[in-house]
Amino acid sequence: MQGQKSGKRFLIIVTLCLLFPLLLSAGERVRLRLFLDAWAIDALWTKHIGLRGGVGAIMDNGVGFSLPIYCLIDRSGGEEVLLDIGLKLLCYPWKRGPFFSVSLAQVSLFVGNYIPEEQVHFLNEIGIGFTWEILPYLYIEPELLYRDPSNTFPESFTYIKDHIPGYQKFQICLKVGWTSKNLAK
Secondary structure, three states: OHHHHHHHHHHHHHHHHHHHHHHHOOOOOEEEEEEEEHHHHHHHOOOEEEEEEEEEEEEOOOEEEEEEEEEEEEOOOOOOEEEEEEEEEEEOOOOOOEEEEEEEEEEEEEEOOOOOOOOEEOOOEEEEEEOEEEEOOEEEEEEEEEEOOOOOOHHHHHHHHHHOOOOOOEEEEEEEEEEOOOOOO
16 A cells, blocks of 8 residues: 555655746746657567657646656566566756757666565666657657766665666667647747
C-alpha cells in the first residue's frame, strides 16, 4: 500500500512539474511534444529490448521539460524488466538545434515476473543532442545520454547492470516526435 501511495505522489509531482511552464508562461508560447525512440531497432542485434517514449513541453525561450519513460527487457537468459521514469530539464541555448538535458528526478524500477531484491534505484543522467524539424510539426532528435555522470550511485548502476547487461553508462537515442501548435500566446 505504501508503494502505491509513493507512486501516486511521484506521478502528481511530475505532472505538476510538466504543467509548471504552462502556468508561468503568460507571455511565453508553449508547445507540447510526444516522442518515441526509433533506436529500439538495436534489439535485432543485442540481447535486450529497449523501448522509450515520452511527453514534454517546450517554451519559445528554449527551456522545456520532458517526461521520458524507458522500458528495458533482458533477453540474455534472465526475465528482468526495468522501467525507468524521469523528469528532465531541457535547454536549447539558441532556441533550436543543439540542446542539453539534465534529469531533475529519475527512478528505475524492476517490474514483471522476476523482481530482484533491490527493486527501486535512483540514478541521474545528462544528455546532449540536436533537434531537426523535418516538417512543421515533426522532428528527429538524436541524443547521447550519460548515466550517473557524477558517479554518485555506483552500487545502483552496478546492481542494475548485473541483472540487465544491456544497461550501459552511455546510450544513444534517436527520438522521432510530434510537436503541437503553440498553446499560449
